[in-house]
Amino acid sequence: MMSGSPIQNIPVSSRDAPASIYVAPSLAAARDALSEYGPVGAPLAGGTWIMRSPIRHEPLRTHYVAIGRIAELTAVQIESDAIEIGAAVTHAALAAALDDLPEFAGLAAAAGGSANPAIRAMATIGGNLATSEFFAADCVPALLCLDAAVEISGRNDHERIGLADFLAVRSTLAPGRLVTRIILPRARRKTAHVRLPLRRAGDYPVAIVSLSVSVDAANRVQAARIAVGSVEPSARRWPRLEAALIGHPLDAAAAARRAAELADEFVGRDSVDAPAWYRVSVLPGLVRRAVIAALGS
Amino acid sequence: MGFNLTVNGDRLTSAADPATPLVDILREEMHLTGAKPVCREGFCGACLVLLDGEPTPSCLLPAALADGREIRTVEGLAPQGTLNCIQAALEDSDAVQCGMCFPGMVVSLTHLLTTRPDATRDDILMALTGNICRCTGYERIVEATLLALATA
Ligand SMILES: Cc1cc2nc3c(=O)[nH]c(=O)nc-3n(C[C@H](O)[C@@H](O)[C@H](O)COP(=O)(O)OP(=O)(O)OC[C@H]3O[C@@H](n4cnc5c(N)ncnc54)[C@H](O)[C@@H]3O)c2cc1C
Ligand code: FES
Ligand code: FES
Numbered sequence: 212m213m214s215g216s217p218i219q220n221i222p223v224s225s226r227d228a229p230a231s232i233y234v235a236p237s238l239a240a241a242r243d244a245l246s247e248y249g250p251v252g253a254p255l256a257g258g259t260w261i262m263r264s265p266i267r268h269e270p271l272r273t274h275y276v277a278i279g280r281i282a283e284l285t286a287v288q289i290e291s292d293a294i295e296i297g298a299a300v301t302h303a304a305l306a307a308a309l310d311d312l313p314e315f316a317g318l319a320a321a322a323g324g325s326a327n328p329a330i331r332a333m334a335t336i337g338g339n340l341a342t343s344e345f346f347a348a349d350c351v352p353a354l355l356c357l358d359a360a361v362e363i364s365g366r367n368d369h370e371r372i373g374l375a376d377f378l379a380v381r382s383t384l385a386p387g388r389l390v391t392r393i394i395l396p397r398a399r400r401k402t403a404h405v406r407l408p409l410r411r412a413g414d415y416p417v418a419i420v421s422l423s424v425s426v427d428a429a430n431r432v433q434a435a436r437i438a439v440g441s442v443e444p445s446a447r448r449w450p451r452l453e454a455a456l457i458g459h460p461l462d463a464a465a466a467a468r469r470a471a472e473l474a475d476e477f478v479g480r481d482s483v484d485a486p487a488w489y490r491v492s493v494l495p496g497l498v499r500r501a502v503i504a505a506l507g508s
Numbered sequence: 509m510g511f512n513l514t515v516n517g518d519r520l521t522s523a524a525d526p527a528t529p530l531v532d533i534l535r536e537e538m539h540l541t542g543a544k545p546v547c548r549e550g551f552c553g554a555c556l557v558l559l560d561g562e563p564t565p566s567c568l569l570p571a572a573l574a575d576g577r578e579i580r581t582v583e584g585l586a587p588q589g590t591l592n593c594i595q596a597a598l599e600d601s602d603a604v605q606c607g608m609c610f611p612g613m614v615v616s617l618t619h620l621l622t623t624r625p626d627a628t629r630d631d632i633l634m635a636l637t638g639n640i641c642r643c644t645g646y647e648r649i650v651e652a653t654l655l656a657l658a659t660a
Contacts, residue, residue, distance in 0.1 A: 232526040232572035255570075262529065262568040263549050271527055277573060327638025329563045329616075330550050413551065413637045 234277040238284060238364070238391065241276050246366040246387035248274040254389045255279075256299050257333040259326075260342050279335070284391060292397055298337025298390040302326070302350070305336055315395070316508040317402030317421050321353035324406065327413050337390040340374070343382040343445070346480060347415040351378070352440035353404045354393065355448055356423035362392040378445050400425045400434075401461075403504035405497050406441075409484060417485045418442050420497040422505050424461060432456045437498070442479050442490040451476065452498070461506060467499035511575040515540065516584030526572035531555045533571060534581060542582035542611040553612035553639035557581045563619050565638075582611035585618055594618055594656045601652035605643035612639050617653055621660060629654065 232255060235241035245252050255261055255275035264271050278284055284299035287308040294315070296305060306323030309315040325331060339350045340361065354374050361377040363370055365388045372380075374393075402423045406416035419440035425433045435453040440446035455469040474494045479487030510521045515538060522533050529548070534540045534557070546554040548567045555567045558580040585592050591599065594617040604610055613636070620627055620635045627635070632653045633646075641649065 232570055234572060234575075258570060258573065259550055259568055262527075262570060266549055275527075279573070326550070327553070328635060329553070329556060329565050329638050330568075332562055333564065333568065413640075 230273045232275045232277055235281055238281050241278050241281060241389065242364060242366045242387070244274075244276045245389060248276070248387075250386040252276060252386070254337075254341075256335040256338040257301060257330075259330055259334040260338060260345060278337075278389070284337070290397075294395050294397065296336055296393040296395070298340075298392060299335045300337075302331040302334050302336065302339070303328070305350075306331070313508055314397065314400055314402060315357070317356060317404040317423060317505075318350065318353040318395075320404040320504075321349040321406075321419075321421065324404070325349040336393060340377065340393070341381055341384070341390055343378075346444050347419070347441040348446065349404070349406065349416070349419060349440065352419050352421040352438035352446040353402075354395070355438035355446060356402060356421045356436040357395045358436070360394045361390055362394065363388050364391045375448070378447075398425070401505040401508050403501045403508060405500045405504060407493050407497060415484070416441050418490045418493050418497055419446070420494065420501045422498075422501040424456070424505055426461050430460050432459060432461050437501075439477065439494065442477050442494065444480055449473070449476075461502060463499045463502040463506070466502045467495040470498035471495040511571050513574055513577065513579055515579045516581060522571060524571045526570060528571045529567050530557070530569040530571065530574045530579070531566035533574070534566060534579075540581050540583050544608060544611060546608065551638070551640065552609070553616065553636075554609055556612040556615040556639070558615060558619065561619070563616050563638075582614050585614060592618060593660050594621055594653065597652040597656035597659070598649065601648050601655060603644065603648035603652045605641075609639060609641040609643075613641070613649060617649075617656070620653070621656060625657065625660060627653075627657060 233244050252274040253272045255277045256279055278299050284297040286297050287300055288295040302322040302325055306319050309319040336350050339348045359374040360371050361374055400423050404421045406419045408414040408416050421438045423436045427433050435456045437449045437453050438446055439449055451473050474491050477491045479490035481487045510523045513520050522537055524533050531543050531545045534543055543557055543566050544554040545567050546552045550565045550568050555565050556563045557566045560578050616635055616639050632650050
């Protein structure tokens with residue numbers, strides 16, 4: 212990122228150019244091509260991670276299958292019991308589709324507040340979930356709070372797994388397979404997503420807290436899901452804090468106090484833009500902000 | 509195999525490798541040096557062009573995905589040398605310093621002016637999240653945009 216890595220201007224000729232980018236017209240065509248290419252092929256969605264490979268000194272794959280124009284993968288279907296998000300839906304399109312669904316306010320904030328406007332119009336939710344080397348992904352913690360399932364397809368089959376399980380296997384996804392949909396059950400809940408970038412916007416977040424809570428008529432927490440992103444290499448839920456909130460009135464200051472008591476379970480990651488301890492130390496403040504946002508949603 | 513691009517209304521072909529970023533084709537093959545490859549990461553916005561009317565970082569767009577698309581660079585925003593509304597306002601407001609960021613600023617703000625004629629100061633700041641200026645402190649750019657909105 213801008214504040215972290217040296218700026219390099221790599222001339223065209225020294226790029227490790229791939230042999231091909233196939234723009235798939237349909238999901239079937241994409242699956243066939245990926246399966247034929249096997250380990251030397253990969254999906255190319257928004258390209259916002261892949262096109263920066265030279266800056267990270269990573270070679271490009273030999274073959275890419277561009278999936279961004281496939282109708283089945285670019286739709287958001289809103290049903291009464293669930294919503295289904297195509298893997299190639301961009302962050303901007305997702306934020307727009309969720310605009311008047313308050314139960315998804317957290318995910319809308321994640322998709323609509325990441326990066327910058329031009330990147331949000333390119334980067335996809337599938338790419339966000341699939342990139343295991345990208346630690347600051349916004350949609351991942353937001354989706355962990357929503358009980359998301361991920362549909363993975365190969366040439367002749369598809370399977371559906373929970374997001375946490377997907378995160379554990381994503382770096383070893385079998386060649387030829389791709390994420391096709393993200394499925395979210397609908398429920399009455401308050402959700403929020405707060406992030407701390409180094410500048411007000413545009414940068415990667417130092418830390419992210421996403422939250423989903425259901426409260427009873429007396430404002431006591433009945434169910435809670437809290438996920439932390441960008442602090443460790445992969446986003447994950449915070450079960451001890453979730454348990455600590457249950458049965459108590461939803462209160463920002465109290466939640467922040469419990470977060471401060473429990474934050475030592477995170478081992479922050481060190482990087483040029485922020486030291487490990489700092490990422491952990493901002494968590495109580497972000498929990499407080501997340502609860503305030505959820506109460507307002 | 510070549511790629512067909514429409515750049516500022518001209519139909520052009522390129523024989524670049526499919527992953528070549530559009531910014532390199534524009535600059536090296538088409539000699540349109542307005543878009544600048546500054547960070548090559550999508551952070552700075554100096555390479556922004558309009559792709560089918562939408563601001564897009566040309567450093568992250570591979571040739572294969574530019575194929576068949578309508579591209580407008582900053583050079584195409586002042587046809588016959590007449591400055592467009594935001595360009596004129598930036599000049600009148602003395603907003604430009606070194607100028608490195610301005611091709612991208614003009615692309616973002618031209619899009620904002622055409623799509624959001626009711627934009628507020630906050631909308632302008634949000635629209636410029638992906639345009640980094642190392643010189644000006646942004647204030648004159650925002651003032652110029654408000655002026656352009658008021659006079660458009
Ligand atoms: C300047 C900048 C700032 C950014 N800031 C943020 C931020 O703050 N928060 C944030 O969340 N994101 C941010 N991003 C976006 C970031 O690049 C990724 O999170 C992005 O979402 C990846 O999506 P993509 O569609 O561009 O993926 P691509 O670059 O196309 O692909 C990335 C990887 O995912 C794989 N892949 C893509 N789609 C699939 C699929 N359907 N199934 C299986 N594998 C797949 C590809 O093969 C590749 O390995 C930023 C990007 C830029 C350029
Ligand atoms: S060079 Fe493309 S965004 Fe900086
Ligand atoms: S005027 Fe110099 S970078 Fe903006």
